[in-house]
Amino acid sequence: MAEPQPSPESTQTKPLLELEGVWKSFGGLVVIDNLDLAVNENEIVSVIGPNGAGKTTLFNLITGIYPPDSGAIRLDGESLVGLPPHKIARRGAARTFQTLRLFLNMTVIENVMASQYGQTKVGIARAMLRTPGMRREEREIRARAEEKLAFFGERLMGYRWDQPAYSLSYANRRRLEIARAMATEPRILLLDEPAAGMNPSETHEITELIGKLRDDGGYTILVIEHDMHVVEGISDRVVALDHGVKIAEGTFEAVATNPRVVEAYLGTSAAVTK
Amino acid sequence: MHLLLFNIIDQIRSLGWGGAFELLRNGIVLGSLYSLIALGYTMIYGILKLLNFAHGDVYMVGAFLGFGVLTAFGGALNPGIGLVPLIIIMFAVAMLGSGVLGVGIERFAYRPLRNAPRIAPLIAALGVSFFLENSAQLMTNGFQYNYDAFQLGGKNGNFGPLFDPVFTVAGNPVTVVQVLVVGSAVTLMAALIFLVSRTRLGKAMRATAFDQEAASMMGIDTDRVISSTFFIASVLAGAAGVMYGLYIGTTFYFMGFLAGLKAFTAAVVGGIGSIVGAMVAGVLVGLIESYAIGYVGGQWSDIVVFGILILFMIVRPTGLFGAQAIQKV
Amino acid sequence: MSEAPGTPGVTPPPGDPTESRIGVDSWVAQAEGRRARRRGPARLLARGWEWSPDPVKLLLFVGLASTLPFWLNEGDLFNFGLFTLLYVALALGLNVVVGFAGLLDLGYVAFFGIGAYTYALLSSSHYGIHWPAEATIPISMAVAALAGLILGSASRRLLGDYLAIVTLFFLQAFAAFTNTANPTVHGVGLTGGPNGIANLDPLTFFGYKLNSTKQQYFFLVIVVAVVAAALHFINQSRTGRAFRALREDPLAAEVMSIPVNRLKLLAFVLGAAIAGLCGTIFAASFTAVTAGSFGVPLLILLYAIIILGGLGSIAGVILGGFVINISSQFLAPQNDHPDVKRWLFYGTIVLIVALMKPWYRAVLVLAATIAFGYAVHAIVSATTVATWTTGAPVAAGSRSIRDGIQGWVVMPHATATGPHVNFNTCLYIGLVVAAVTVRSLSGWWRLAALVPTLYLTAMVWENILxxxxxxxxxxxxxxxxxxxxxxxxxxxxxxxxxxxx
Incomplete structure (x- = not known):
């Protein structure tokens, strides 16, 4: 499904998301080591690497949960470094969490409505008076939330809107996380292991969904994934990390057969015998 | 504000070095009580992540238990047994009783809430504190009771040996009871450090504090470990209660609230979960309070203490000895 | 997924085993089952409450509250009506901070005090300033809100327990400031120390004085209705959703474009402003402020209200306020309805026992308790010194009730003070131990232990409480x-x- 896209070198456009020389260490342990990364508009880039390679830290740096020790992070040419997470979300970078951090006691549709806070304006004064403008905005918020949920077919529709999020199945929670991230109207979606814990047919579905997000939704996607079938199915480009260092970048085939990547995953001896 | 500052400087001048030492001595004695209570807070917080508001009231109950023993043996003026065995029995009963109370509180108020939202055990703790305080008010009719420690051990209402000076520094005597308080506090703390660092139970406590789920999977009976923690914490508070009674003399149903509050801050200032930190910071809070009383004036002392503590918590919420926590996402 | 969602019993289409329909629909089924389980009037009430639109609920409250002055005398209206509504309004503000935003604020009562003292300074002869209420109310609210902003921004980085302790310090520092510090300004102690400030003006709007309790009460009805409606609208707006999101998971909320720190501050300021408003009304109705009014007991009362009603629920807070204040007023020493006190106590206990299922267990326990009581009473009066059963119950209205209690509950004679103080202490501790024992038993053992525990409760009530x-x-x-x-x-x-x- 994922058609090979022109490689980044050949496109003349400026990348949408750009990391330059980013460093991050926790108490002396370097987690991200001089990382350069560029994601172009409308591209799907996968980040792979063994556990502890710094993949989730990369997402935390982009979304502002931690600041980088040094280096530049730019979204559409504007620096994100030092901004609080909610402002970064307003600039257009939204993410999902590997460990699923839904607002469990809110309903499904409220989860998606809540994350539109950044693009809506009505303050408490107008809310207390319930002005026509406030009501119009509420209707728009709800319509947008329904539209985002409709993206997942019947999965999150109808009676499910008013169920609390904790009543959803695991796979549906992952979908709701994506819907919630979409509702911030991002330009780039950061998906942290969207297929983790899913069975093969759900995994297949997620693979198709990510393609659809790019093709129909128009999002640029940076995804962390362990499942190589998913990575193969979706990626225009694959970046491999190990100990915070970029060890390979390119098409899936090129990266998957790169000896350094194999070594990172399987250890030195395996690489030698190969 | 200017006026206040001048007053303080005047006060420092007029009290001189002798006065400064007197305040230092008072601060250290008061601080060792705070340290003992703070240890309980830090242990319970370390293991359950629960601010046990009721801990200060366990200390109050300890003071009353000590008083009860004293009364049962005929009161300070006419005790039926010798001074040393009397004090030992007072400590033993108060420590044991407080320990049982602490275990009971954990078992019936906090254990059902292990998996509840974070705010639930806090509110339950508030309820326990309020319950204990007012029950004590009911039992004691809201009166203050006096240990009459001055007469303790003396014959026929004469002064006893507790307030005899042991040695004198800069014209200020250090009395038997002050040595007793600081000495037994240090002994208890040393015993605690030994228990936590060298015994099986201590190891289990550290494991449970680090990760309760993992500890229980490794075969540690976490419920028992938590109960033991509450027992030890409450034993220390009960001992502090008796020390307070012997040193200051009065017990009052409300005495646990403020002491608990200050001791908890000591635990926070020391870095929550850190035993050494709680000890050091407990003494620190005692010193701040003592100097605030001496130099700024009694009516301002609580405001000064709480002001400093609020500032400290805002500037460095991880405390003196606490590690900067990295938020896991 | 072609079939209509929500139809249980339909097997999922093949090729779609991913959807755990069973797990999801069991939730729906459970929710429906819970609803269907209620029978009769309870179900009707619950349904009616669920279906009635929010304005109807508000009107219901205003309508019911407005009838109170017509069947209560001035004193009762003050204790039962005015104070209930005052606590409701206060609890509504606390509910914003604790219920909506999930911040454990233990300094809330200080804002109430700040509002009250602000009014006291601006509308009394303390400094000879007599400003009208249309000026003092906004000022008090602004001052309280400012204090909320300062405390909130100072502690905005603190979480959970740290926030709780810092706010509790704030309350403690406020209490120490008003009570003991009492700095001298213009030759007069600013806060009046423990005596506080007395002889405050009544609320005066554009020359119209709210002198009587009735007028103040109706003013409060309006205040509560307006505050409740405003908070309800906020709760339904994007701000309310953001509060809930932040209560659920602050980090995820922040990443989902919600400015968490600003919302926390907003919650603090909103709560403090409401508390300040309540402070002025309290000061004006009570015509005095004293330092002792703004302490931990009031804080616990407010927490009891919002917890009983249900955190985050506005209707729950109003209901909780009524239940808590009315029961605490009945228990108050100056209460002039002594019989009611006793009915309230025994009624609550019988009600709690009656909730037991199945019903015959409840009957069994109650009958056994009554029998147990008579047996104990007979044994004690036959075997021990006569003074153990000759104590009289505290004066209650009806003679027959007193006689009945005296014949059932063991009550030592009140004049014998010495040993009986210890008797009371032992009794009380015995009850706590018994209650704890009942909780740790199960099945028939629990029922058996319940009987003496209930009797002990009655003894403790009559002898001590x-x-x-x-x-x-x-x-x-x-x-x-x-x-x-x-x-x-x-x-x-x-x-x-x-x-x-």
Missing amino acids: AQNPSVTALILFGAMLIALMTVRPQGLLGTARVEIV
């Missing part, structure tokens, strides 16, 4: 907080929350 009503109220609030947290943490009208699934 009824004699010290003000302390009793506080003890009961403490016990209620513990019991509610362990049994039904969502309160009466709140929804159960799930933390980890």
Whole structure:
């Protein structure tokens, strides 16, 4: 499904998301080591690497949960470094969490409505008076939330809107996380292991969904994934990390057969015998 | 504000070095009580992540238990047994009783809430504190009771040996009871450090504090470990209660609230979960309070203490000895 | 997925085994089952409440509240009506901070005090300033809100317990400031120390004085209705959703474009402003402020209200306010309805026992308790010194009730003070131990242990609690907080929350 896209070198456009020389260490342990990364508009880039390679830290740096020790992070040419997470979300970078951090006691549709806070304006004064403008905005918020949920077919529709999020199945929670991230109207979606814990047919579905997000939704996607079938199915480009260092970048085939990547995953001896 | 500052400087001048030492001595004695209570807070917080508001009231109950023993043996003026065995029995009963109370509180108020939202055990703790305080008010009719420690051990209402000076520094005597308080506090703390660092139970406590789920999977009976923690914490508070009674003399149903509050801050200032930190910071809070009383004036002392503590918590919420926590996402 | 969603029993289409329909629909089925289980009037009430639109609920409250002045005398209206509404309004403000935003604010009462003192300074002869209420109310609210902003921004980085402790310090520092510090300004102690400030002006709007309790009461009805409506609208707006999101998971909320720190501040300021408003009304109706009014007991009372009603639920807070204040007023020492006190106590106990299922167990327990009581009474009066059963119950209205209690509850004679003080202490501790034992038993053992426990409760009530009503109220609030947290943490009208699934 994922058609090979022109490689980044050949496109003349400026990348949408750009990391330059980013460093991050926790108490002396370097987690991200001089990382350069560029994601172009409308591209799907996968980040792979063994556990502890710094993949989730990369997402935390982009979304502002931690600041980088040094280096530049730019979204559409504007620096994100030092901004609080909610402002970064307003600039257009939204993410999902590997460990699923839904607002469990809110309903499904409220989860998606809540994350539109950044693009809506009505303050408490107008809310207390319930002005026509406030009501119009509420209707728009709800319509947008329904539209985002409709993206997942019947999965999150109808009676499910008013169920609390904790009543959803695991796979549906992952979908709701994506819907919630979409509702911030991002330009780039950061998906942290969207297929983790899913069975093969759900995994297949997620693979198709990510393609659809790019093709129909128009999002640029940076995804962390362990499942190589998913990575193969979706990626225009694959970046491999190990100990915070970029060890390979390119098409899936090129990266998957790169000896350094194999070594990172399987250890030195395996690489030698190969 | 200017006026206040001048007053303080005047006060420092007029009290001189002798006065400064007197305040230092008072601060250290008061601080060792705070340290003992703070240890309980830090242990319970370390293991359950629960601010046990009721801990200060366990200390109050300890003071009353000590008083009860004293009364049962005929009161300070006419005790039926010798001074040393009397004090030992007072400590033993108060420590044991407080320990049982602490275990009971954990078992019936906090254990059902292990998996509840974070705010639930806090509110339950508030309820326990309020319950204990007012029950004590009911039992004691809201009166203050006096240990009459001055007469303790003396014959026929004469002064006893507790307030005899042991040695004198800069014209200020250090009395038997002050040595007793600081000495037994240090002994208890040393015993605690030994228990936590060298015994099986201590190891289990550290494991449970680090990760309760993992500890229980490794075969540690976490419920028992938590109960033991509450027992030890409450034993220390009960001992502090008796020390307070012997040193200051009065017990009052409300005495646990403020002491608990200050001791908890000591635990926070020391870095929550850190035993050494709680000890050091407990003494620190005692010193701040003592100097605030001496130099700024009694009516301002609580405001000064709480002001400093609020500032400290805002500037460095991880405390003196606490590690900067990295938020896991 | 071609079939209509929500139809249980339909097998999922082949090739779609991913959808765990069973798991999801069991939730729907459970919710429906819970609803269907209620029968008769309870179900009708619950349904009616669920279906009635929000304005109807508000009108219902205003309508019911407005009838109070017509069947209560001035004194009762002050204690039962005015104070209930004052606590409701205060609890509504606290509910914004604790219920909506999930911040444990233990300094809330200080804002109430700040509002009250601001009014006292601006509308009394303390400094000879007599400003009208249309000026003092906004000023008090602004001052309280400013204090909220300062405390909130100072502690905005603190979480959970740290926030709780810093705010509690703030309350303690406020109490120390008003009570003991009392700095001298213009030759007069600013806060009046422990005596406070007396002889305040009544609320005066554009020359119209709210002198009588009735006028103040109706003003409060309007205030509560307006505050409740405003908070309800906020709760339904994007701000309300953001509050809930931040209560659920602050980090995820922040990443989802919600400015968490600003919203926390907003919650603090909003709550403080409401508390300031309540402070002015309290000061004006009470015509005095004293430092002792703004302490931990009031804080516990307010927490009891919002916890009983259900955190986050506005209707729950109003209901909780009525239940808590009316019961605490009945328990108050100056209460002039002594019979009611006793009915309230025994009624509540019978009601709690009657909730037991199946019903015959409840009957069994009650009957056994009554029999047990007579047996104990007979044994004690036959074997021991006569003074152990000759004590008289605290004066209650009806003679027959007193006689009945005297014949059933063991009551030592009140004049014999010495040993009986210890008797009371032992009795009380015995009751606590018995209650704890009942909780740790199960099945028939629990029922068996319940009988002596209930009798002990009656003994403690008649011998100790009824004699010290003000302390009793506080003890009961403490016990209620513990019991509610362990049994039904969502309160009466709140929804159960799930933390980890």
